[in-house]
Amino acid sequence: MRIGELAELAGTSTRTLRYYESRGLLPARRDGQGHRTYDEGDLRMLRQIRMLRDFGFELEETRPFVDCLRAGHPAGDSCPSSLAVYRRKLAELDGLIGQLADVREQVARQLSAAEAAAREAAGEPAAPRCEMTG
Amino acid sequence: MRIGELAELAGTSTRTLRYYESRGLLPARRDGQGHRTYDEGDLRMLRQIRMLRDFGFELEETRPFVDCLRAGHPAGDSCPSSLAVYRRKLAELDGLIGQLADVREQVARQLSAAEAAAREAAGEPAAPRCEMTG
DNA sequence: GTACGGCTTGACGTGGACGTCAGGGCAAGA
DNA sequence: TCTTGCCCTGACGTCCACGTCAAGCCGTAC
Numbered sequence: 001m002r003i004g005e006l007a008e009l010a011g012t013s014t015r016t017l018r019y020y021e022s023r024g025l026l027p028a029r030r031d032g033q034g035h036r037t038y039d040e041g042d043l044r045m046l047r048q049i050r051m052l053r054d055f056g057f058e059l060e061e062t063r064p065f066v067d068c069l070r071a072g073h074p075a076g077d078s079c080p081s082s083l084a085v086y087r088r089k090l091a092e093l094d095g096l097i098g099q100l101a102d103v104r105e106q107v108a109r110q111l112s113a114a115e116a117a118a119r120e121a122a123g124e125p126a127a128p129r130c131e132m133t134g
Numbered sequence: 135m136r137i138g139e140l141a142e143l144a145g146t147s148t149r150t151l152r153y154y155e156s157r158g159l160l161p162a163r164r165d166g167q168g169h170r171t172y173d174e175g176d177l178r179m180l181r182q183i184r185m186l187r188d189f190g191f192e193l194e195e196t197r198p199f200v201d202c203l204r205a206g207h208p209a210g211d212s213c214p215s216s217l218a219v220y221r222r223k224l225a226e227l228d229g230l231i232g233q234l235a236d237v238r239e240q241v242a243r244q245l246s247a248a249e250a251a252a253r254e255a256a257g258e259p260a261a262p263r264c265e266m267t268g
Numbered sequence: 269g270t271a272c273g274g275c276t277t278g279a280c281g282t283g284g285a286c287g288t289c290a291g292g293g294c295a296a297g298a
Numbered sequence: 299t300c301t302t303g304c305c306c307t308g309a310c311g312t313c314c315a316c317g318t319c320a321a322g323c324c325g326t327a328c
Binding site for chain 1: 305306
């Protein structure tokens with residue numbers, strides 16, 4: 001199949017496929033007219049890439065999965081290097097989620113304090129605070 | 135004070151201050167030599183900006199806080215528009231954290247499945263799965 | 269005199285994953 | 299023959315918050 005068909009099957013754009021090729025991630029054969037030609041294996045690799053990108057993986061992080069498929073393995077994550085990427089990503093996600101949760105709490109505290117100050121400035125009695133710490 | 139001193143006091147760079155001025159966020163007076171001049175109020179505004187940026191706020195989102203300080207309020211979050219930004223940010227953080235948690239679970243499942251497949255391919259008996267769903 | 273430090277403006281570089289446009293080729297259908 | 303549709307390459311644009319470099323001015327210390 002040609003580039004337009006593959007792009008449509010994978011729900012992406014031809015520009016994206018040319019970009020992946022320029023990165024050496026998804027090279028294409030060429031037909032007599034110099035047009036890119038793909039097969040079912042390419043579709044599988046592309047779908048693997050898109051799934052991981054939807055998870056927030058960077059393009060380079062998908063390379064082990066693609067290489068794994070190209071090596072003939074049944075799935076992109078059948079290889080140790082792919083599992084290593086999974087584990088790194090899990091750790092990264094855990095760190096990020098924890099960090100965001102911290103920020104969330106800080107922002108929530110700022111908001112509460114500012115709301116309390118606003119109420120007090122409006123003449124309301126200082127509201128009792130649960131678990132006052134000082 | 136001049137730009138270098140302010141930058142150091144706030145732990146940032148002169149380039150950053152010029153950038154903020156170009157965005158209309160932190161305009162500066164000029165002295166006889168055309169050098170930028172700042173005062174304590176500017177330092178407070180700058181610190182407000184940096185705190186919010188550390189929280190992950192975009193630069194534009196800090197504008198209501200700066201405007202609030204400039205209007206003479208005791209704190210950058212003493213104004214309704216600042217509180218609105220806080221609330222929007224909390225909702226955004228909640229959404230993002232939830233999304234990341236979903237992704238984390240999906241990646242974790244992919245990893246477990248791939249590990250199980252690898253063990254099985256290695257000749258181990260299929261491990262019993264807790265809470266099998268199908 | 270001159271070296272130095274701080275300041276000025278202007279403008280290009282960074283990163284990631286593409287979007288978009290320009291200019292051109294090739295084949296099939298009306 | 300002309301249009302339509304798909305493809306090609308090359309190259310600039312996008313977003314955001316700056317980093318970095320260039321060229322030059324000004325005051326001060328040596």
